[in-house]
Amino acid sequence: MQSRLRVQGHPIQPMLVTFPFGLFVSATVFDLTDVLGGPAFLGEVGYWTSVAALFAAALAAVAGMIDLWDVPGGRTRRTAVTFNLVNVAMAALFLVACLVRADAPQRGANVVLLLTEIVALGVGAVGVRLGARLVRRFDAGRRAEATTFDALGGVSGSTVDLARFRP
Template sequence: MESRLRVQGHPIQPILVTCPFGLYVCATVFDLTDVLGGPGILGEVGYWTVVAALISSVLTVTAGMVDLWDVPANRTRRTVIAFNLLNAVMAVLFVFVCLARTGGSEPGVTGGLLVAEMIGLLIGAVGVWLGVTLVRQFDRNPGEAATFDALESASGTVPEGFGRPPRR
């Protein structure tokens, strides 16, 4: 399987997944601190962090849909669909949390919404695990080029005098 969306040979979606998931984790930490008696500003920071995560989730899901076109109909396709669905379910849970917080006078979080955020993170963690297994399965260049010979085979040529004697 070769992803259509690539940057320097690496698929974009696994890179994009880290952004919303990291933002969801940060938002949950801010909200947990707010619920445990931290400064009230942390609830608002948590709210806006969720908003940023939702925006980045849209980009991630879009990249996932583009990549899904190239996956052959087999077990791998089911894994890719499950990966994308879990990430979408996580985002939907956070949409509900965000909407519930928007309806109140302050964007702080309640205990019930914090539990919903934690459930979303658990679902997202399973999605990230599936994504890691997919990357390991399809990564054709599992490591960085460790030698100049590897660089030469990857890029075609190495400039003369760049770390090794000139060719004769």
């Protein structure tokens, strides 16, 4: 399968998925620090980090839906659909947490919202596992395992005579 959205031969969607997940983890860490008694501004930083992650998740979801058109039917398609639905579920849980905090004066987190974010990250971990399975399935046979120099993109088909470089 070739993704429709590519940059220099690499699919965009797997790259885009890393941004929201990393931002959601960061937001949860900020909120955890806020709940444990850290500076109050960390709750607001966690809120705005979640908002940025939601925008990144929307971009990744659009790219995922475009790529879904080219996924062959059967088990692979079910895995791809499940992967996209799991990522949407994670984003939806964070969206609920953001909407609850939107009207608060300092947008700080509380224990219930922090637990919601932790559950969302657990859901996201399932998505990471499904995404890794999809990448392995689509890249199987297309590239060598990176255990030799040639597999890492070395000069293929040529050798270097080291005797020429001895003094």
